[in-house]
Amino acid sequence: MATTVVSVSETPNATTQSETPGRFGPYGGRYVPEALVAALDELDREYQAAVADPAFGAELGGLLKSYTGRPTPITEAGRFGAEAASGARILLKREDLNHTGSHKINNVLGQALLTKRIGKKRVIAETGAGQHGVATATAAALMGLECVIYMGEEDTRRQALNVARMELLGATVVPVSTGSRTLKDAINEALRDWVTNVDTTNYVFGTVAGPHPFPTLVRDLQRIIGVEARQQVLELTGKLPDAVAACVGGGSNAIGIFHAFIDDAEVALYGYEAGGDGIDTGRHASTISAGSPGVLHGARSYLLQDEYGQTIESHSISAGLDYPGVGPEHSWLSDSGRAAYESVTDADAMEAFRLLCRTEGIIPAIESSHALAGARRLGAKLGPGAVILVNLSGRGDKDVDTAARWFGLLDEQNQPSSVTEEK
Amino acid sequence: MTTAAAFEKARAEGRAALVGYLPAGYPSVDGAIDAFKAMIDSGVDIVEVGLPYSDPLMDGPVIQTAVEAALRNGANTGDVLRTVEAVAAATDAPTLVMSYWNPIDRYGVDRFARDLAAAGGAGVITPDLIPDEAGDWLPAARRDDLDTVFLVAPSSTDERIALTTEACRGFVYAASTMGVTGTRDQVGGAAAELVARTRKTTGLPVAVGLGVSDAAQAAEVAGFADGVIVGSAFVRCLLEADDAAAGARTAAALAGELARGVRHRP
Numbered sequence: 001m002a003t004t005v006v007s008v009s010e011t012p013n014a015t016t017q018s019e020t021p022g023r024f025g026p027y028g029g030r031y032v033p034e035a036l037v038a039a040l041d042e043l044d045r046e047y048q049a050a051v052a053d054p055a056f057g058a059e060l061g062g063l064l065k066s067y068t069g070r071p072t073p074i075t076e077a078g079r080f081g082a083e084a085a086s087g088a089r090i091l092l093k094r095e096d097l098n099h100t101g102s103h104k105i106n107n108v109l110g111q112a113l114l115t116k117r118i119g120k121k122r123v124i125a126e127t128g129a130g131q132h133g134v135a136t137a138t139a140a141a142l143m144g145l146e147c148v149i150y151m152g153e154e155d156t157r158r159q160a161l162n163v164a165r166m167e168l169l170g171a172t173v174v175p176v177s178t179g180s181r182t183l184k185d186a187i188n189e190a191l192r193d194w195v196t197n198v199d200t201t202n203y204v205f206g207t208v209a210g211p212h213p214f215p216t217l218v219r220d221l222q223r224i225i226g227v228e229a230r231q232q233v234l235e236l237t238g239k240l241p242d243a244v245a246a247c248v249g250g251g252s253n254a255i256g257i258f259h260a261f262i263d264d265a266e267v268a269l270y271g272y273e274a275g276g277d278g279i280d281t282g283r284h285a286s287t288i289s290a291g292s293p294g295v296l297h298g299a300r301s302y303l304l305q306d307e308y309g310q311t312i313e314s315h316s317i318s319a320g321l322d323y324p325g326v327g328p329e330h331s332w333l334s335d336s337g338r339a340a341y342e343s344v345t346d347a348d349a350m351e352a353f354r355l356l357c358r359t360e361g362i363i364p365a366i367e368s369s370h371a372l373a374g375a376r377r378l379g380a381k382l383g384p385g386a387v388i389l390v391n392l393s394g395r396g397d398k399d400v401d402t403a404a405r406w407f408g409l410l411d412e413q414n415q416p417s418s419v420t421e422e423k
Numbered sequence: 424m425t426t427a428a429a430f431e432k433a434r435a436e437g438r439a440a441l442v443g444y445l446p447a448g449y450p451s452v453d454g455a456i457d458a459f460k461a462m463i464d465s466g467v468d469i470v471e472v473g474l475p476y477s478d479p480l481m482d483g484p485v486i487q488t489a490v491e492a493a494l495r496n497g498a499n500t501g502d503v504l505r506t507v508e509a510v511a512a513a514t515d516a517p518t519l520v521m522s523y524w525n526p527i528d529r530y531g532v533d534r535f536a537r538d539l540a541a542a543g544g545a546g547v548i549t550p551d552l553i554p555d556e557a558g559d560w561l562p563a564a565r566r567d568d569l570d571t572v573f574l575v576a577p578s579s580t581d582e583r584i585a586l587t588t589e590a591c592r593g594f595v596y597a598a599s600t601m602g603v604t605g606t607r608d609q610v611g612g613a614a615a616e617l618v619a620r621t622r623k624t625t626g627l628p629v630a631v632g633l634g635v636s637d638a639a640q641a642a643e644v645a646g647f648a649d650g651v652i653v654g655s656a657f658v659r660c661l662l663e664a665d666d667a668a669a670g671a672r673t674a675a676a677l678a679g680e681l682a683r684g685v686r687h688r689p
Binding site for chain 2: 029030031032033034035036037038039178179184188191192195196197198199294295296297298305307308309310311
């Protein structure tokens with residue numbers, strides 16, 4: 001498959017294209033301090049120029065091939081399909097095989113190249129699970145940019161290994177102790193930094209949320225997942241998949257794989273949100289399933305909010321999905337009925353995690369395990385032989401601690417629990 | 424008194440207007456109301472009642488600390504309107520609400536405008552709503568005769584300053600520096616230039632905020648702007664006080680000092 005020129009310049013699908021730039025139906029827009037408007041305009045302008053410049057696509061395509069390892073393969077998860085998904089054909093798009101271990105690198109390499117094009121020397125980013133932070137630190141090291149990563153204090157604890165990884169790559173990690181001390185607050189803090197240092201700094205936003213142009217920019221940089229996958233599934237099966245499944249926090253991996261299929265009406269699109277302890281418990285991160293439209297982090301979209309418009313803290317076993325907002329394009333895909341969004345509990349996600357480990361020898365990210373749990377549901381619904389494309393958005397190395405505790409393999413002192421029992 | 428009249432009165436006295444901010448609900452709803460009254464008694468001309476919000480991305484640590492405490496105490500939009508009503512009823516100072524957009528959006532734009540006007544509020548300052556996104560807000564505010572105060576920043580182009588001042592009523596809020604709220608050693612050279620650029624587009628008063636905390640800075644800003652906005656320094660008075668009454672007294676003392684500042688241009 002040709003990957004030297006990236007498809008960022010392809011026309012967006014008619015279904016989600018809006019007459020107003022940055023709007024997806026009533027969602028999106030720019031709800032930001034005036035101080036940021038000039039930088040957002042500059043980013044948008046430079047992005048448009050980059051899209052029109054074949055050299056940019058060639059440079060990014062070259063990096064994606066030689067540095068990231070694209071195209072990522074499709075793996076048919078035969079045992080998982082047979083034993084865990086009611087006999088459906090489960091095809092995994094292996095974004096976990098990217099350098100740095102997730103789809104995040106696709107977006108970050110593009111934005112880092114844009115940063116250089118604009119002439120800025122410093123990048124900032126927010127991170128939840130650390131995947132976007134690690135990817136940003138990686139791209140910054142590669143391109144010689146100063147890098148500061150904002151991470152909720154709670155997440156630095158949950159993802160200590162990724163903090164070390166970012167620091168090894170030369171980034172400064174700033175723990176954020178305001179609010180819920182998770183991804184939401186890391187974004188607030190990064191935006192505050194950006195307002196203050198916008199002359200020298202570019203904000204490498206990690207997902208398809210935030211003010212225009214981020215939802216479009218990040219979407220376009222992640223479209224390659226679906227563009228590759230669509231062709232690969234056609235080559236493998238001779239037809240399009242019956243359904244595409246992806247996990248949704250902010251929603252960048254999901255929009256990345258969905259987008260190439262939006263005009264294929266016969267392909268059902270399913271986004272799986274983090275259900276935490278269950279929607280009815282109130283402890284979850286199922287923004288579209290249980291939220292309402294409002295404004296958070298610069299865009300109108302669904303969010304978890306109370307009757308006064310205060311953001312409700314989200315909960316998920318997965319730091320990467322633990323976010324009370326969602327990208328505006330997903331809100332529109334949901335309202336328009338083109339994609340369906342459902343909630344997957346921690347328990348269901350972890351069961352899917354366990355099953356993929358045991359049946360395929362692949363340890364998935366807990367984020368991606370939500371999509372795998374969704375695929376099990378789809379298998380039961382669509383029946384044996386149905387072709388379900390699952391975006392395996394990241395690998396589970398970062399989650400081994402969390403998973404080992406969940407399954408009782410480690411005790412509180414990080415010792416194997418079986419050894420503890422023998423003492 | 425309307426906001427325009429308050430600025431006109433200050434201008435007639437050959438000085439800048441002093442604008443003071445506190446969030447509603449800190450240290451309590453009544454505590455904030457008392458502090459506002461004490462500040463107005465000591466020389467604050469116009470007040471901004473902050474609507475506590477969970478994600479205040481333009482606020483620095485001082486205001487954020489107070490706002491988080493107000494939210495923990497259960498402060499809500501109704502408390503903000505009650506604060507406006509009490510301050511407006513007890514004083515002659517124009518009382519504006521400063522709010523991030525989502526709480527107003529959630530309350531209902533028309534309902535908020537109507538209820539704020541009924542409470543005697545003079546208008547709303549919207550730090551994260553730019554005129555480009557104010558399609559629902561402007562007609563609602565105009566219908567209820569409320570001021571609409573948008574911000575201009577040092578990074579704003581001349582075109583954006585013109586667009587923004589066109590949508591403003593009451594005054595224009597000029598953010599003195601690129602950054603968040605908080606006291607600073609220097610107000611920043613960008614402020615005077617920004618005020619001059621803003622004045623080219625509008626006859627509205629231009630008030631400068633972000634970073635002003637003492638009489639000398641107030642005097643400096645009063646030398647080139649129509650209004651001096653002080654927030655974090657007042658909030659700090661309440662944060663560091665032993666009790667609400669002491670906080671109100673310290674805030675009143677600061678108001679007196681700043682009021683002298685805006686009358687002594689360098």
